[in-house]
Amino acid sequence: MTGTDTPDVSQLTQAEAAAELPGLIAALEAANTAYHTLDAPEISDAEYDRLKRRLAEIEARFPALARPDSPTRKIGAAVAEGFGKVTHEVRMLSLENGFSDEDVTDFDARVRSYLGLSPDAPLPCTAEPKIDGLSLSLRYERGVLVQAATRGDGEVGENVTENARTIADIPQRLTGAPDLLEVRGEVYMSHADFAALNARQAERGEKPFANPRNAAAGSLRQLDARITAARPLRFFAYAWGALSEPLSDTQMGAINQLKTLGFQVNPLTVLCDGPQDLLAQYRAIEQARASLGYDIDGVVYKVNDLGLQRRLGFRSTTPRWAIAHKFPAELAWTRLERIEIQVGRTGALSPVARLAPVTVGGVVVSNATLHNEDYIAGRDSKGAPIRGGKDIREGDWVQVYRAGDVIPKVADVDLSRRSADAQPYEFPHKCPECGSDAIREEGDAVRRCTGGLICPAQAVEKLKHFVSRGAFDIEGLGAKQVEAFYRDGWIREPADIFTLQQRFGSGLQQLKNREGWGPKSAQNLFDAIEDKRKIPLARFIFALGLRHVGDSTATLLAHQFGTWERLAKVVEEADNFQGPAWEELLAIDGVGETTARSLIASLNHSADAQAVKNLLQWVTPEPAQPRAVADSEIAGLTVVFTGTLERMTRAEAKARAEALGAKVAGSVSAKTDILIAGPGAGSKAKKAAELGVRVIDEDAWLAIAGGT
Template sequence: MAVADLTEAQARQELARLAGTLAAANTAYHRDDDPDISDAEYDAFKHRNAEIEARFPALKRKDSPSEQVGGAVAEGFGKIQHAVRMLSLGNAFDDADVADFDQRIRKYLGLAGGAPLTYTAEPKIDGLSLSLRYEGGALVQAATRGDGSVGENVTANARTIANIPTQLNGAPDVLEVRGEVYMSHADFAALNTRQAAAEQKTFANPRNAAAGSLRQLDAQITKSRPLRFFAYAWGELSAPLADTQSGAISRLAALGFATNPLTKTCASPQALIAHYRDIEEQRAGLGYDIDGVVYKVDDLALQSRLGFRSTTPRWAIAHKFPAELAWTVLEAIDIQVGRTGALSPVARLRPVTVGGVVVSNATLHNEDYIAGRDGNGAPIREGRDVRVGDWVQIYRAGDVIPKIKDVDIARRPADAVPYAFPQICPECQSDAIREEGDAIRRCSGGIICPAQAVEKLKHFVSRAAFDIEGLGAKQVEQFYTDGWIATPADIFTLRARFGVGMQQLKNREGWGDKSAGNLFDAIDEKRTIPLARLIFSLGIRHVGESGAALLANHYGSWAGFEVAMTRATVGKGAAWEDLISIDGVGAVMAGSVITTFQQDAERASIDQLVAQLDVQDTEQRVTDSPVAGKTVVFTGTLEQMTRAEAKARAEALGAKVLGSVSAKTDILVAGPGAGSKAKKATDLGIKTMDEASWLALIDTA
């Protein structure tokens, strides 16, 4: 359904769906090097999420995809805290988006349309982001992006990449160089030939090959792989590299880093687009994968003034290339069951090369998509359904699993029949139910469904949940298959049931008395857990890390949370009203939490788990900012800064900035021309101040 046609309730549900889909996609891409949706599909989901948030700003979720960067750090690597966060980029998909980007920059800076404004334009390399830290000219550490704040320590591996300098002359005392690790097309083909000859895993595309090669626990394997590095940015600096983006890139090149020769300065959106077209024409002959062109404001002082949103810089954007297409035969449709019980159809294809990558799988989204209609019954693909045996058009943009874009009815086999979407879960034979307003059919089996049980356990031990050392997704799946654990509580009774030696575990390759004991000790260390982590670990649908934190902050303790959820009734009552009053918690999330607590099997599993734990109450944050925790509204004309700058400064100091006045508003900052908001604030007795008073207040921070 078009965003313009969504009701508020539909928008809330769609934002919840997109948050879950994109969070899973981030983990698959950034942590696991195993993307499960195409770049184009990912971009389309993020674009739709942004459109909905723009139309319904009050519905923006705390776990919104627009607030996320990258994925969690993988197991097996040490962690490195980035001194300066590694952020992602916003996307442009057409010429109009580029013009809008320029207009947004000018509006924020208060520049007239004819005022000079220079940009740089450079190819967007399709590889793995890497940050290199030099101190006194020596390479001291290297880290992947990770989740943007914490990355994986791959220093030993980075030292094996031939064109990464290990010693610099004339560099600042502290210099973090950022760029992309990639693999050329020729090197990729040669690597896959060697892998196949040695009967080892081959790679789907150069990006996966580069990521998998850099993220090896054995640096000698990385050394044997033909990796390269392009530098295009920086993090922490003890002294500036230059006054401009282009000047800084030239300085990096002079220090010995490979920089992209297609980087160019442009004086207008039209010049940016012209360079984009030029790079697009050269794309096939570059010898390495790119998926767009990145535009950045050239003047570093303006970059500093423009600053950042939560996950992206205001001064840069990625202009993506269109996706690529191919035709092939749909040989089968398989159903996969996920952690939340979602039945996800996957197309099994006759292998076809799309954009240089051989693909054999595609997402089919849901039963409506297969039937040729959207969630409201309106036709897609002009109503053409998808059947086994059909010739289908594949749409991808650089990743492993693409989607089906169209069907060639003229080539449909005479015996092809409409696909009957299963009404029964293929894993546990429970009813597969589709709730009103939901595009997905879900297994009703809950924890009795093997697919859900295993995925819930994997989620339970994930980094953001219990994060038990030595008990990752692989071990959980093994223990579940062996019948050692079936619910989260079973993890905490392993020692009591099997003893310190755990003979069954010792007999497995790689395990012994010490490693078994270490596992038990690691489990015991996690018996004390913060409330927010516990809530997130339960794997409740629609409750991500941010949602769990909101619930933990509101209720403060497990006892308070548990009592409230037990008493609550979906859609009515004081407990329900209290739950949905939490800023960022909507009816969909609230209903999901209550339903989970009021299902007998789920509740029994939760109660058994909590009996094994010491759940820590939520601590209240303390800050010196005079506006931290305050709700602020700006109205009228601000004369000393733009509205966007005022909002960014207030949020940086811990305030919440809203667009309308209510009884929850703490401060109204009113400039000349303030109207109804000022009157309403007066009526409600809300503190009102002018811009000068506001600046005086925050300058004490």
């Protein structure tokens, strides 16, 4: 059991803990190998930390279960094949992690207790950003760089000397250094260099790196140093290993000495006194995080007095005199550089925040959704304040969060950092793509462009949807091809896809002359288009991209009406929102008034209506196949449920009725055959009585459905 819903360790028996242990260890060992050896992490830092904390808690509660080779007693992972091995003269340890303010005060209290210091005695500590890169140890003998090694498992690392020599921040020779000096620090890559590297990767058709840490690690650990030399790597020094003589008697003094020797040290490293001072620096660094230009994932605190460090000593894998205060994995502060409006296939104007790039949960984030104009203004759809009523403005410092793989969102705004001349954002009332009015209907949270297919953004998005996998799924005609064909005037609406070859004669010559196309791929595209001239009705309806009509609604409509002609006739006759056709639409369970009105508007009055007529000249929607059902007395009948069902849920009852071949409607009409009425039946039962519809209770329904 390794999920977030697992019981607290304090609730486990030893047998339960023993059963859980192998899975935890296997997950952590796989994560260590992926991160340290393969430079291809498979889980987030937050998930790794959670698994490791749980394993440590189990081992603390049940010491007999702790294994000598437990991941809690290891550092990093084994050296990858292909590199020489280097045994570190002084082990390269990892740091204890803290995740809350309480963890920091506990660290201070533990150090004081160990040293016998009173709560009010001075205990200076350094605070420095925790660089998210790859640990590296540099060995200098008589001022000359003779060896560079990765951390590896803490005792044995990889020999990457030739690669390290290509990094500009790493001096080849030192003046005034001890005869033996091992300098330790972090190899990293700046955001700007990372973006440029990924752009080059894309140009060459190679896989982009997920984040700067992966890029830095993968670049340093190349078997060919020429590849490393071509990568923009940087280095911050912050520690040391073997020494022939001390650099200083304090941590801060030693850092300053490394700077004097020619190393880059982090300028945000400061001296603090006491937990509150440390936490204040943590907040300051957290707020500056997005503007640093490189990734950090926390702040490291170290006891400043090196004599006290020696007294405090080490646990098995971590020093007692230091702790890494990690940032929340899915949160980060950054600057909102501008707000842009994107227009979707239904005309919705969607605001997007363009951000100064920041790593959130292991992913570089430069965009975030702002939902709609109300969200920007600091209110919900009903006018109630959100974020304390704080609006969002261009230039603001905003907190960004991710949950799983969803689109990043803006969670909060720091008003203390807002510029005095920042202006409230004015949401456009005109479409930025075509200039048409953008209106917001009553009850709708979204403003929409009224341009329809004359709006290039809507047209392109509709075409992308039309060829998507759940719709026509035309092989060889994806989003990029649609954009290119639209830009060149080859297609403007779906029907144009099916006349491509006809309009260009064979079409082959013009298409095969385009970049990325040849005679075979061109012919394959025309063949794929030809294969889709007949398509199941449900996919056809879904492909039209009508507002409020997703794949499930499209399937409902297909099974309800059977043919496109029947659906189109009912929609046309329901144009005045009354009468039998209107009632037939509303009676479909799962198709309410909003969807019905959208169907009527789209298929009767908008530019979509003509586009559909044009498409039907070239494409044939195939009638929906009747659902295969067993013989039942309600097969082919229309049934409605009302009141409270006491022995099965409404969803279960609906599924059971459909499995028996019935159509389930949401309201009673002249076409209703049976009303199943439970306790509390109201207006539907009354209308059924007026229309002479057969009414049965739940017992009678269960007799039909075979329930108990």
